[in-house]
Amino acid sequence: MLIKQSADIPSSEITPRDLYLNRRRFLAGIGLSAVVAGLGIKELVSPSSEALATEKIDGIQKSAFSTTEKVTPINDVSHYNNYYEFSTEKEDPAKLAKDFKTRPWSVTVDGLVAKKQKWDIDAIMKFASPEERIYRHRCVEGWSIVVPWVGFSLSELIKRAEPLGKAKFVEFTSIHDPAQMPGQRQQILNWPYVEGLRMDEAMHPLTLLCFGMYGASLPNQDGAPLRLVVPWKYGFKSAKAIVKISFTDRQPSTTWNEANPHDFGFYSNVNPNVNRYHSQAHERRLGEFRPRPTLMFNGYDQVAGLYSGLDLAKNY
Numbered sequence: 001m002l003i004k005q006s007a008d009i010p011s012s013e014i015t016p017r018d019l020y021l022n023r024r025r026f027l028a029g030i031g032l033s034a035v036v037a038g039l040g041i042k043e044l045v046s047p048s049s050e051a052l053a054t055e056k057i058d059g060i061q062k063s064a065f066s067t068t069e070k071v072t073p074i075n076d077v078s079h080y081n082n083y084y085e086f087s088t089e090k091e092d093p094a095k096l097a098k099d100f101k102t103r104p105w106s107v108t109v110d111g112l113v114a115k116k117q118k119w120d121i122d123a124i125m126k127f128a129s130p131e132e133r134i135y136r137h138r139c140v141e142g143w144s145i146v147v148p149w150v151g152f153s154l155s156e157l158i159k160r161a162e163p164l165g166k167a168k169f170v171e172f173t174s175i176h177d178p179a180q181m182p183g184q185r186q187q188i189l190n191w192p193y194v195e196g197l198r199m200d201e202a203m204h205p206l207t208l209l210c211f212g213m214y215g216a217s218l219p220n221q222d223g224a225p226l227r228l229v230v231p232w233k234y235g236f237k238s239a240k241a242i243v244k245i246s247f248t249d250r251q252p253s254t255t256w257n258e259a260n261p262h263d264f265g266f267y268s269n270v271n272p273n274v275n276r277y278h279s280q281a282h283e284r285r286l287g288e289f290r291p292r293p294t295l296m297f298n299g300y301d302q303v304a305g306l307y308s309g310l311d312l313a314k315n316y
């Protein structure tokens, strides 16, 4: 009997993920999320996280850098992604990156360093004990999330490269693989995706070389196998699927600055007082309706000293 059969299938198995997210956002938008949670509808439409092809990471240490704020549910974080190599639509990377190959994977470290080397990803992951860093993450488009990332300070890699005295900047290059990445078959951005940090920003203990989240390896759509997380900067500074880290004496060009220099500067520090792209004064946590004020440096005041003497309205 058809009717009985379909009633037997839990809706979690027949509801597409993107429908789930859209529905939740729609419900949140009309202020019904509390009602929905009370009725248990959320459970009915929630996709299972088992679908994520991730592996548990052992021996994760807690970090003093973690915020105690409420963590955003993993299914929101892994189904609402900016990843233009796959798509400009935020619900697409979860589907389109499903079969992306993250092994074998190597990362070239070159430029102004004593130890130029091509590292295997599995060797990099053993540079230090993995830490869980629960960071706020702020996208320039106005949404924010709180994520328990897993990794360790980028400085662990930098010190192994032994940068020369003239190395003043670090450039990060994401993978270029149009066969696997449909977005790269179009000239939406200049490929490959490149980002950069000043040497002192790269060496700051908050700057995370990240290979996991929520206790497991990164889902492909979140930047597997290796990404950066720079919590006091807008999300686009945190390059995904990194294949090269180069040390230079000149400020590197960055993909978003090339695409739109007016809106996207080299620094891109979270700054509620600088209107770029649109007003940055407020943000909305994924899954929440009420906007909250955005904090200077995304609340990471300990980096303020890196910019003393710099006009942040000009150096945005």
Ligand SMILES: Nc1nc2c(c(=O)[nH]1)N[C@H]1C(S)=C(S)[C@@H](COP(=O)(O)O)O[C@H]1N2
Pocket: 077, 080, 081, 082, 083, 084, 085, 138, 139, 140, 174, 193, 221, 222, 223, 234, 235, 236, 237, 238, 239, 240, 241
């Ligand atoms: N290679 C690459 N890295 C990228 C992007 C991208 O399109 N390609 N998008 C950036 C932007 S705009 C944001 S907000 C974050 C999103 O990370 P998340 O999907 O894990 O939330 O990734 C950043 N890193």
Ligand SMILES: [Mo]
Pocket: 082, 138, 139, 140, 141, 234, 235, 236
């Ligand atoms: Mo972003």
